[in-house]
Amino acid sequence: xxxxxxxxxxxxxxxxxxxxxxxxxxxxxxxxxxxxxxxxxxxxxxxxxxxxxxxxxxxxxxxxxxxxxxxxxxxxxxxxxxxxxxxxxxxxxxxxxxxxxxxxxxxxxxxxxxxxxxxxxxxxxxxxxxxxxxxxxxxxxxxxxxxxxxxxxxxxxxxxxxxxxxxxxxxxxxxxxxxxxxxxxxxxxxxxxxxxxxxxxxxxxxxx
Amino acid sequence: xxxxxxxxxxxxxxxxxxxxxxxxxxxxxxxxxxxxxxxxxxxxxxxxxxxxxxxxxxxxxxxxxxxxxxxxxxxxxxxxxxxxxxxxxxxxxxxxxxxxxxxxxxxxxxxxxxxxxxxxxxxxxxxxxxxxxxxxxxxxxxxxxxxxxxxxxxxxxxxxxxxxxxxxxxxxxxxxxxxxxxxxxxxxxxxxxxxxxxxxxxxxxxxx
Numbered sequence: 001x002x003x004x005x006x007x008x009x010x011x012x013x014x015x016x017x018x019x020x021x022x023x024x025x026x027x028x029x030x031x032x033x034x035x036x037x038x039x040x041x042x043x044x045x046x047x048x049x050x051x052x053x054x055x056x057x058x059x060x061x062x063x064x065x066x067x068x069x070x071x072x073x074x075x076x077x078x079x080x081x082x083x084x085x086x087x088x089x090x091x092x093x094x095x096x097x098x099x100x101x102x103x104x105x106x107x108x109x110x111x112x113x114x115x116x117x118x119x120x121x122x123x124x125x126x127x128x129x130x131x132x133x134x135x136x137x138x139x140x141x142x143x144x145x146x147x148x149x150x151x152x153x154x155x156x157x158x159x160x161x162x163x164x165x166x167x168x169x170x171x172x173x174x175x176x177x178x179x180x181x182x183x184x185x186x187x188x189x190x191x192x193x194x195x196x197x198x199x200x201x202x203x204x205x206x207x208x
Numbered sequence: 209x210x211x212x213x214x215x216x217x218x219x220x221x222x223x224x225x226x227x228x229x230x231x232x233x234x235x236x237x238x239x240x241x242x243x244x245x246x247x248x249x250x251x252x253x254x255x256x257x258x259x260x261x262x263x264x265x266x267x268x269x270x271x272x273x274x275x276x277x278x279x280x281x282x283x284x285x286x287x288x289x290x291x292x293x294x295x296x297x298x299x300x301x302x303x304x305x306x307x308x309x310x311x312x313x314x315x316x317x318x319x320x321x322x323x324x325x326x327x328x329x330x331x332x333x334x335x336x337x338x339x340x341x342x343x344x345x346x347x348x349x350x351x352x353x354x355x356x357x358x359x360x361x362x363x364x365x366x367x368x369x370x371x372x373x374x375x376x377x378x379x380x381x382x383x384x385x386x387x388x389x390x391x392x393x394x395x396x397x398x399x400x401x402x403x404x405x406x407x408x409x410x411x412x413x414x415x416x
Contacts (some may be wrong), residue, residue: 030220034413048335050337051338051339053339054332054335054336054339054341056294056295058266058267059266059267059268059269059270059291060267060272061267062267062268062270062272062285062288064268064270074289074290075289075290076287076288076289077270077285077287077288077289078286078287079284079285079286080270080284080285080288081282081283081285081290082282082283082285083267086264087264090297091300092299092306093306093308093336093339093340093341094339095339096306096339096341097306097339098300098301098304098305098306100301113344124262127256127259127262128262128301130257130259131261131262131302131303131304132303132304133262133301133304146223151302
């Protein structure tokens with residue numbers, strides 16, 4: 001399944017909760033590690049089960065045009081279209097903090113191409129940041145199999161640099177300098193809340 | 209369009225933003241006022257445009273099974289099914305506060321039947337409340353054309369009363385006593401953030 005832009009449609013694993021997600025993820029990504037989306041899904045389940053945080057992936061926005069009702073079976077949507085999301089993919093609450101983030105993967109070894117980001121997503125992140133939300137990007141470099149949390153406050157500079165036509169991407173070094181490396185661990189595999197704790201601590205110090 | 213349970217499918221007006229939503233709302237609801245969903249959509253747009261809050265309705269969760277790619281036209285989803293939402297319909301951020309709520313309408317004149325609520329929604333609201341979120345219900349009595357904000361902390365008592373088989377509904381008087389009446393005004397028509405301010409103030413006093 002592909003989006004109109006040809007980007008593979010990965011489904012809403014968080015919501016669908018299929019058992020073959022790992023397999024399909026490998027097919028979708030082909031990376032050494034599990035897909036970032038799958039890792040986040042497992043982390044969110046771990047956070048929910050252990051009452052650490054309540055974070056959910058939003059369903060893929062779909063415009064439903066026609067629904068069919070076969071006899072003695074559930075409704076079938078037989079005409080619908082993908083819509084452009086008006087927000088990021090993930091939001092929720094962690095210990096009173098509103099969390100809002102987007103997860104992106106890149107095959108690029110040296111930098112994160114900003115063409116991966118959509119203007120409406122950045123606009124939404126900006127609005128949430130202005131409401132004092134904890135807003136960030138989770139970026140996975142597939143070939144390096146490294147994941148970083150890049151706070152929106154720092155991302156903003158690179159985004160404006162991109163809009164000004166100066167640089168189309170953020171180098172790995174820039175992300176290391178301006179973000180938080182998230183090492184893989186046992187459980188959850190991708191414990192991104194640890195990086196969120198650091199971000200909250202650093203931002204509170206900035207605001208003092 | 210109807211859900212498997214026969215409940216009319218109202219689409220994601222917040223996301224689709226069709227121009228005929230008012231009309232279709234009248235068809236769907238038949239109440240004197242605009243539908244609660246439509247009112248909330250307009251309020252959320254007002255809050256977003258005026259940088260007061262960032263609240264969005266979540267897309268209807270759909271399990272996509274098959275997508276068709278006609279020549280020179282966008283992808284068509286030609287087999288998909290409605291999934292049970294694992295969260296409430298609305299969440300977002302208001303001045304640093306995580307807001308999470310469900311909106312319900314009832315034709316009942318004297319009480320709100322708790323059969324309108326789904327266990328998984330209440331479970332989600334409870335989890336968000338335990339993370340110190342601002343969690344509540346927006347309840348509209350269609351025939352009275354009155355809307356109330358009922359804090360989750362107060363709703364919880366009535367829900368347990370319902371689960372214990374004592375009472376299947378919350379009376380209007382109980383909602384008036386334990387909630388906040390939201391009068392209609394000029395703009396936004398349903399300014400529920402005013403009630404949220406009262407709720408935040410009262411809860412902060414409770415916690416002192």
